[in-house]
Amino acid sequence: MKKNMGSLDRGIRVILAAVFVILYYNNIVTGVLGYVLLAFATIFLLTSVISFCPLYPLLGINTCKTK
Template identity: 60%
Template sequence: MKKNMGNTDKLVRVIIAVIIAALYFTNTITGTLGIVLLVLAGVFVLTSVISFCPLYAPFGLSTCKRA
């Protein structure tokens, strides 16, 4: 897997994941929507850790800075 996520992209995803988790654990979002958003937050964190977004690959997108 070639990295296709830059630092800003990773930071934004982690911030969004933290916000979703905080809203879920404070019972602001509940039920099926809460679970779906929590799973999405987990995907955001996972893709940030590995620096690869599978949705970017088919479209040839990359937010990495070119050297």
Template identity: 50%
Template sequence: MKKNLGTIDRIIRILFAVVVSILFFTNVVTGTLGVILLIVGGVLLATSFMNFCPLYAVLGINSCPIKK
């Protein structure tokens, strides 16, 4: 897997996952919407730690700076 996530993209994904988790576990967001957001947050967190997003690969997006 070739890295395709930049630092800012990773930080945004991690922050989103943390905020969604806090909202879910403090019962601010509940029900089906809460579970869906928690799953999306988990996927974003996993992709940020792997530095690879399969959707970015399919769409040809690369936010990782090119090293020269």
């Protein structure tokens, strides 16, 4: 897998994941929507760690500046 995520993209995903987790654990978002947000948070963190988003090649997006 080639890296296709830049540092700004990774940072935004980590921040969004943190916001989703905070919303869930403070009972602001509950039920099915809460579980969906937790799933998205997990996906965002995982893709940030490996610097690869599987949707980007399908959409022709590459935010990584290194070749």
